[in-house]
Amino acid sequence: MFDEDVLSIAQRASTGALPPGRTVDELVRLAHERYAGVDDGAVADYIPVLAEADPRRFGLAVVGVDGERHEAGDTDVAFSIQSISKAFVLALVCEELGHRAVRERVGVNNTGLPFNSVIALELNAGSPSNPMVNAGAIATTALLPAASAEERWERVRDGLSRFAGRDLELDETVYVSEAETNQRNRAIAKLLQSYDRLDVDPLETVDVYTRQCALAVTAHDLAVMGATLADGGTNPVTGEQVVSAEVCRDTLAVLASCGLYERSGDWLFEIGLPAKSGVSGGIVAVAPGKGALGAYSPRLDAAGNSVRGQRACAYLSRALGLNLFASSRWSASEQETPHV
Ligand SMILES: NC(=O)CC[C@H](N)C(=O)O
Incomplete structure (x- = not known):
């Protein structure tokens, strides 16, 4: 099938659901083909082991x-x-x-600054601003009720596993590499403590946070995890209700405003979906009521977002008609995928 054929099929599909399965298969394949040759960006290296990632890797999954x-x-x-x-x-x-409680104790506003910014805390009187930057994520992890750091970690691992529909494992090498080099996150946690923003031990909380970041997933897992948020909290593969529909709504609102850090505005303008990126090269983008996209490609832009992942999501958001703000599908005047 040519690009134009699949696009016209996608354009005719109803707006409340993904297009027919074969069309989605074809568009995902086309997106992969279109961006597999893009070599812009650089693999993250501030966590030493991430620099060893193979930059040729590129996976795209829709669930x-x-x-x-x-x-x-x-x-x-x-x-x-x-x-x-x-x-x-x-x-x-x-x-x-x-x-x-989440709004009051962490916040839901974008900092406009990089994910590991210290000055963002100072500029906001010690408020971590939102749960998607490191300060806010450490503060959020600290809020998970648990009697000990070990129990908190187990709750994180168990919860994320239920989103993925399988038991997620810690990548020990990534954990050790980040634990040896995460002085900045430890400083952020201490600063939060100095502002009376942490009720539990700062260094233990950073350790749980470092472990949560080192859980090993695939692009397929990300798509299942995102599809659970798209499906009112029910994992569409296992059928388990992981969180409530209200929680999905709240989480997606934060992803829309803060999921791609200081580039969240660019992302929303071009792609129009709540999403979250990570420095190892993953992206999850969620189309509420329809499904989710999981992408993996390690080369990143300056804000720490996967370059191929962003371009593929931009293409698929338009081709599959997923942009939350669009009243109609991809128009003829917009054949060029936006530059993200
Ligand atoms: N943007 C990211 O993915 C950052 C996560 C990383 N573990 C850190 O704390 O720096």
Whole structure:
């Protein structure tokens, strides 16, 4: 099938669901083919072991709320989830503490600054601003009720596993590499403590946060995890209700405003979906009521977002008619995929 054929089929599909399965298969394959040759960006190296990632890796997965999978490329290659874990830990904490507590104790506004900014805390009187930057993610992990750091870690691992529909394992090498070099996150946690923003031990909390970032996932896992948020909290593969529909709504609102850090505005303008990226090269983008996209490609832009992942999501958001703000599908005048 040519690009134009699949696009016209996608354009005729109803707007409340993904297009027919074969069309989605074809569009995912085309997206992979279009961006597999893009070599812009650089693999993250501030966590030493991430620099060893193979920059040629590229996987794209779509999972619908019907549980159907549509995939191309390296969708079974494992990588550490990194910041994408923040989205799902936020959901677990929202489920426990509710809408209001998260807004009051962490916040839901973009900092406009990089994910590991220290000055963002100082500029906001010690408020971590939102759960998608490191300060806010550490504060969010600390809110998960548990009697000890070990129990908190087990709750994170168990919760994220239920989103993925399988037991997620810690990548020990990534954990050790980050634990040896995460002085900045430890400083951020201490600063939070100095502002009376942490009720539990800062260094133990950073350790749980470092572990959560080192959970190994695949692009397919990300799509299932995102599809659970798209499906009102029910994992469409296992059928388990992981969190409530209200929690999904709240989590997705934060992903829309803060999921791609200081580039969240560019992302929303071009792609129009709540999403979360991570420095190992993963992206999850969620189309509420329809499904989710999981992408993996390690080369990143300056903000730490996968370059191929962003371009493929831009293409698929338009081709599959997923942009939340669009009243009609991709128009003829917009054949060029936006530059993200
Ligand atoms: N943007 C990211 O993925 C950052 C996560 C990483 N573990 C960190 O704390 O720096």
